[in-house]
Amino acid sequence: MQLNIYKNYQELSEQVARQILQQVIDKPEAVICMASGDTPKLTCQLLAAMAAKEGTDFSRATFIGLDEWLGIPPDNTGSCHYFLHHYLFEPLRLATGQVFVFDALTANPAKACADMDAVIAEKGGIDLMIVGIGMNGHIGFNEPGVSFNLHAHVIDLDETTITVGQKYFAEPVPLSQGITLGLQHLLDARKAIVIANGAKKAGIIYKTIHNKIGNDIPATVIRLHNNGEIAIDEEAASMLTR
Numbered sequence: 753m754q755l756n757i758y759k760n761y762q763e764l765s766e767q768v769a770r771q772i773l774q775q776v777i778d779k780p781e782a783v784i785c786m787a788s789g790d791t792p793k794l795t796c797q798l799l800a801a802m803a804a805k806e807g808t809d810f811s812r813a814t815f816i817g818l819d820e821w822l823g824i825p826p827d828n829t830g831s832c833h834y835f836l837h838h839y840l841f842e843p844l845r846l847a848t849g850q851v852f853v854f855d856a857l858t859a860n861p862a863k864a865c866a867d868m869d870a871v872i873a874e875k876g877g878i879d880l881m882i883v884g885i886g887m888n889g890h891i892g893f894n895e896p897g898v899s900f901n902l903h904a905h906v907i908d909l910d911e912t913t914i915t916v917g918q919k920y921f922a923e924p925v926p927l928s929q930g931i932t933l934g935l936q937h938l939l940d941a942r943k944a945i946v947i948a949n950g951a952k953k954a955g956i957i958y959k960t961i962h963n964k965i966g967n968d969i970p971a972t973v974i975r976l977h978n979n980g981e982i983a984i985d986e987e988a989a990s991m992l993t994r
């Protein structure tokens with residue numbers, strides 16, 4: 753596993769955006785999985801700007817949304833759907849057939865999971881997976897205690913996730929379950945990058961790197977990946993040097 757520490761959020765985001773762009777230049781039909789959330793926001797914005805400036809052709813790429821709050825409508829500005837469309841899919845002018853996200857309002861979540869697994873398999877697997885990390889060490893909605901070997905699944909959200917998750921919403925919302933790609937998807941991806949910025953992530957980044965690998969800190973799974981990377985800024989790295 754590779755650890756890259758960048759000076760600040762801007763530099764981190766530039767490097768990650770550059771890696772996504774390069775992936776699409778190297779393999780125009782690449783399959784890319786993106787997290788939503790505060791961490792990848794600047795990456796998305798910079799990627800869209802770089803792609804426009806450099807005229808990169810994204811028309812053959814496929815984008816997969818990492819996760820979603822079950823029951824939250826797509827037009828809610830706190831939904832992952834809204835984030836990905838607003839910050840990534842629309843700025844990159846992706847066609848409907850190029851993007852796959854979970855339907856939070858589905859009457860059949862098990863089918864939604866099976867469909868997502870099937871899309872990823874049909875497209876030949878994920879080339880590049882960019883994920884954030886929750887304050888409890890979750891990846892997507894793979895909460896503490898989750899099996900490392902799951903594909904897409906529905907999960908009861910951890911108390912920390914329910915509390916922290918309110919930050920995305922204009923008004924308080926009831927959050928109870930998530931629908932998410934599994935950690936097996938991350939292990940199967942050809943390249944996986946965990947990104948984190950800010951001092952508030954320093955503690956969980958320390959644990960991700962130094963704790964025993966296990967599902968009490970799901971993000972430790974990145975250390976099992978043969979092409980895994982942790983990309984963070986100096987603030988998120990601040991406990992590593994102590």
Ligand code: GLP
Nearest residue numbers: 787789790791884885886892893
């Ligand atoms: C959220 C999402 C994850 C995200 C993580 C970190 O709850 N389920 O996909 O990566 O927590 O979020 P943030 O980047 O806002 O800190």
